Amino acid sequence: MEKTLQQIVNIGEAISHPLRLKLIYMLAEREWYVYELAKELNVSRQVLYLHLKRLEKAGFVESDLRLEDKDMRAKKFFRLEQFNVEIGIDDLNQIFEGSSDNKKDDY
Secondary structure (H helix, E strand, C coil): CCHHHHHHHHHHHHHCCCCHHHHHHHHCCCCCCCCHHHHHHCCCCCHHHHCCCCHHHHCCEEEEEEEEECCEEEEEEEECCCCCCCCCHHHHHHHHHHCCCCCCCCC
């Protein structure tokens, strides 16, 4: 499947920060409740959410809200999506030389 310029940029941004790489590594082991993940990484939940959103946008992670029986609060859990990062010259050729849909204004 050919990637768009924006998809390639999203992937690059997602893996360009050490904390996001650590998140990918940790989420590969198991899914995490966001509060536990923030505590384990010693970062605020707000900062963690910003990084997780970047990973979600690029398709590396997904999340869901669950109601816990004990306290009836919604808890957000994150897990790793199956992914394969591969960007080839064919993708870049398609973006910069290929279809007429891709205008130079896109970059």
